[in-house]
Amino acid sequence: MSRILASVDQRTQLVGENRLELLMFKLGSRHTFAINVFKVKEVITVPMMHQMPGSHGNLKGVTNYRGKSIPIIDLRKSIKLPDSTDIVNQNVIITEYNRTVQGFLIGDVINIVNTSWGNIQAPPTTVGKNNYLTAITQIEINGNKELVEIIDVEKVLAEIIEYDTYISEEILDEDVLKHLNGQTVLVVDDSSTARLQIRDTLKQLGINIIERSDGLRALNLLREWANSGKQVTDQILMMFTDAEMPEMDGYRLTAEVRQDERMSDLFIALNTSLSGSFNEAMVKKVGCNRFISKFQPDLLVDVVQQRMREKLQESK
Template identity: 45%
Template structure:
């Protein structure tokens, strides 16, 4: 237990400092890619794979690892490139995204680097492949591409994006159009999923591509004499975002007397003890793992209720179940 807590303490030192650690890897060729270390469980030589009939071509097979069966996705195929060959010579990065475990087949793993989120930028437009990137950065004067894994997973194994009808009662549907929800997320697929869920209930949505854009908007409102907490009863923010991450955005809001009463939900594909410790440290109101439309709907409906709207009995019962 002492070792686990020491690791938690070390990781949480990055919180509020707008920093992250990237595991660098390669597919075919010289291009370097990066993935947040928090999402990595382990790296190992590609084990023997068992092919799954009728599965996506991106899924090269499943591997039996530590008592579990894990799908192995070819990241080269997933990003529109030729499949990796001689896979037994390659490596698998075991990750946890959206409360799911999967492995990513890569040709080689380089190193772990510590970066500042200010040095992580949105992908350049017009490159022809920005559609699968969520961000880019530079290391030793070489471009590092950060893949939009949420987009890849949504294409390979689409998640349910529908909200249960019993949650959208007449009273909720009546109150929701009066409220505007703010979201910040650098993944295009994630923004689409969140917006679809909230609009299904009846809320209006204002979306930003990263934490810095969201922060600038909130400060502008405050400078105009508008209380952001009154305009947006809920801010739903991703954690991993270029220029300013969700932890830093939350910390900045909490340290600003004009903004510190905002209700903040950190909504992320990251999960585990590290993130719960970080959420507590920066002062977020709630933490929700992606992507669970009913859970997201429940969090926002509960907030709406606490603001004074009447919660119908059947929705209260649904939230308890």
């Protein structure tokens, strides 16, 4: 299985081209599920696990992975699928989200598929707000087109470890805070959990939030303002964008904004669960102003204060 992921570093060129690769797998049902390969460190057979008394019901146990104790999460149970005895070949996907490593217990691994974010669609509204999907797509598997459901891993993790929105007092700049009240920020993310965390953090500063669930919808909003003669930077202080989103990823969104002189000076912060030097390189390539890992309230506040300082300086 490690051979499947051996060339993952070479796949980084896909990002920025509005492309991605999905690791597809089963959970003991007829459905096919997937997560982005860039979140995956390794796929292993089920390791020896130790159960922790009093732990969350979705935790299968804790195992030693490369010298560190990591949780193993029952993904089927986490997304509320009914119990099944059909899972014969169990595996564990080792992932890294938001600076933490964890494993997800799954069934059979199918393969990795290369596709475009343009082929990835938001789930239909009829599935309701409590679903565990960020997107869906159709992929050809064994000669047949099949629906593939992309799991909202951030929501799964948030139900085990509640994300904090507490802001440290020492990070707050009183001279800047009074100017932030009433400002508006555009938040672009396909995960409702991630949007909620930003909204709950920044509303403490009196900041208004406009939300969009993918890069294309965000770009259409910005273009609508520009086409009507509005100055985009008068409408919003800045934009936070995720990297991975249906229709258009955050890298392409940033590149499109930078290429349009009507909005090219918009302050853009990439806010993503992907981490490491790869993202920092992509930020420089497409022209983001800042890169931060998700679910860090103090960093969110630091970014908006930085932008507010710059805006105050520009107005002098």
